[in-house]
Amino acid sequence: MPGKAKLVPKSLLSSDERVVFESRPSALKYMVSGSLVLVIGLAALVMFAWKWIPDAPSIPYLTEQLEGDYGQYIEWVLIGVFVLALLYFATKWLRWGSTVYAITDERIITQKGILNKVYDDVPLNQITNVDVSQSIGKRMVGYGTIVFSTTGSAGRKDAVRWEWVPHPVTVRRKLQEVMDIRVKPKQ
Numbered sequence: 001m002p003g004k005a006k007l008v009p010k011s012l013l014s015s016d017e018r019v020v021f022e023s024r025p026s027a028l029k030y031m032v033s034g035s036l037v038l039v040i041g042l043a044a045l046v047m048f049a050w051k052w053i054p055d056a057p058s059i060p061y062l063t064e065q066l067e068g069d070y071g072q073y074i075e076w077v078l079i080g081v082f083v084l085a086l087l088y089f090a091t092k093w094l095r096w097g098s099t100v101y102a103i104t105d106e107r108i109i110t111q112k113g114i115l116n117k118v119y120d121d122v123p124l125n126q127i128t129n130v131d132v133s134q135s136i137g138k139r140m141v142g143y144g145t146i147v148f149s150t151t152g153s154a155g156r157k158d159a160v161r162w163e164w165v166p167h168p169v170t171v172r173r174k175l176q177e178v179m180d181i182r183v184k185p186k187q
Contacts, residue, residue: 007100008109012119021174022102025164026143034092041085048078101162103175105182108148110160122160124179126150132168144168 004010005019013019050056051066065074091114100111108127110120128151134144146168148160165171 005102008102008111012109013104014106017104017106020103020105020178021171022100023166023171024096025099025101025162026141026166027096028141028143029164030092030096034089037085038089041082041089044078044081044085048075048082101165103171103178105178108160108175110162120160122148122150124175124182127175127179130172130175132172134168138164142167146171 005013005022007022007024008019047059047062050059050062065071094114098112098114098117100109102109102111105124107121107123110118112118112120127148129149131147131149132144133147138144143164143166146162146165148162150158150160
């Protein structure tokens with residue numbers, strides 16, 4: 001059922017254009033490495049704050065090093081690891097949150113970018129083929145890759161690639177239904 005845009009800016013759509021599908025890629029694509037790095041950063045923060053934790057047992061090698069001649073430098077390194085891990089996680093989160101895939105009754109739209117936004121749209125009548133691929137791992141979690149083959153006005157072939165799309169076969173079916181109505185001639 002076509003509806004109103006939730007993720008795509010309304011200013012990007014024409015007055016009578018309706019959204020058929022819109023989603024972000026799976027957070028798995030962006031957040032697995034971000035979460036792992038955040039865990040490493042939190043471990044560094046705990047090691048940094050270990051000496052201020054009341055009744056904390058001493059950690060054989062770490063406690064000696066933190067109280068030694070270079071202890072202050074090690075503390076700075078641990079804080080640096082935490083800050084870098086936090087920045088990496090925030091970047092991954094923002095990159096995921098700023099990526100949007102949408103299908104309207106007139107075109108497909110890809111939105112990317114944290115500070116600089118890039119909107120790529122292709123009219124439905126320029127889409128020549130839609131390929132869906134899912135590895136076994138992506139099938140298990142319900143995601144896949146959709147590749148839209150398009151033909152430009154100069155006869156040049158391009159492809160728009162959406163990765164980690166939720167329920168890609170359903171998305172392809174929705175696109176095909178819209179294309180059957182909008183693109184194919186009435187008989």
